[in-house]
Amino acid sequence: MTKFLRGPLRHFIKELASSSVTPGGGSAAALVVATGTALLEMTARINAEREKKKTGKINSAAVSRIRELEKVGDSALDLIERDAEAFKRLAKYFGKDKSDRGFQKAIGHSAEIPLEMCELCLRALELMLPERGRTSRWLASDLAEGALLLDASFHAAHLNVEVNLREISDRRRVQRTRRRLDVWRRRAKKCKDELLKAFNP
Numbered sequence: 059m060t061k062f063l064r065g066p067l068r069h070f071i072k073e074l075a076s077s078s079v080t081p082g083g084g085s086a087a088a089l090v091v092a093t094g095t096a097l098l099e100m101t102a103r104i105n106a107e108r109e110k111k112k113t114g115k116i117n118s119a120a121v122s123r124i125r126e127l128e129k130v131g132d133s134a135l136d137l138i139e140r141d142a143e144a145f146k147r148l149a150k151y152f153g154k155d156k157s158d159r160g161f162q163k164a165i166g167h168s169a170e171i172p173l174e175m176c177e178l179c180l181r182a183l184e185l186m187l188p189e190r191g192r193t194s195r196w197l198a199s200d201l202a203e204g205a206l207l208l209d210a211s212f213h214a215a216h217l218n219v220e221v222n223l224r225e226i227s228d229r230r231r232v233q234r235t236r237r238r239l240d241v242w243r244r245r246a247k248k249c250k251d252e253l254l255k256a257f258n259p
Contacts, residue, residue: 061139079149084141084172087214091175092134094207095182098189099127101201105192120192123185130182137175141218144168162227169222173235175215179208180242183249190256202257209250216243 070089074081106120148168151161183205193201216239223232 080142080145081138082142082145083214084145084175084218085138087172087211087218088134088137088141088175090207090211090214091137091178091182092131094204094211095127095131095134095178097200097204097207098182098186099124099131101193101197101204102127102186102189104197105189108194109192119188123188126185127182130178130185134175134178137171137178141171144171156225157227161225165222165225166228166231169219169226169235172215172218172222173239176212176219176239176242176246179212179215180246180249183208183246183253186253187249190253193256198257202254205250205253209246212243212246 070081074086102120102124106117106124109115109117109120144164144167148161148164151158151164154161156162186201186205189201219235219239223235226232
């Protein structure tokens with residue numbers, strides 16, 4: 059568990075609302091990734107338990123999806139702290155020449171954290187696609203809400219990637235990252251739209 063979340067969630071929210079620069083938007087986005095993924099994991103677990111009761115068998119593919127979703131959620135929680143630490147390192151170079159080697163290394167690292175968040179969002183959304191047809195109408199809203207939260211956090215993290223990319227001097231790296239994000243964005247939207255059909259078939 060990260061330092062920010064060792065105490066009550068209320069404490070983290072109060073810190074987020076304070077004048078301190080950390081935690082900030084990146085940490086908030088990571089928390090939403092974890093929350094959206096948790097809703098999807100809950101839906102998948104209930105689906106698996108219901109199927110086991112009905113058939114008497116364990117669906118190994120469903121169990122594997124649940125384990126992967128759990129990993130995504132744990133990674134997102136870790137990113138809450140990692141994003142704050144990355145910003146603190148970057149802040150040491152504020153006011154210095156942007157071509158400074160230390161600044162470029164720090165800004166590159168700061169871009170990687172929200173980029174990882176985007177990848178986690180996509181991973182969770184794609185993992186849940188097989189669950190759409192397995193989800194009852196009572197869980198459809200939870201599935202849809204999880205998808206919407208992940209979609210929102212993808213866009214929030216994307217903003218944080220972009221604000222860092224603008225300061226990176228390696229233009230090839232910038233172009234590669236933007237191309238990758240564009241592909242991920244289209245895939246994430248497609249998954250989100252498909253999962254929403256569980257609520258609005």
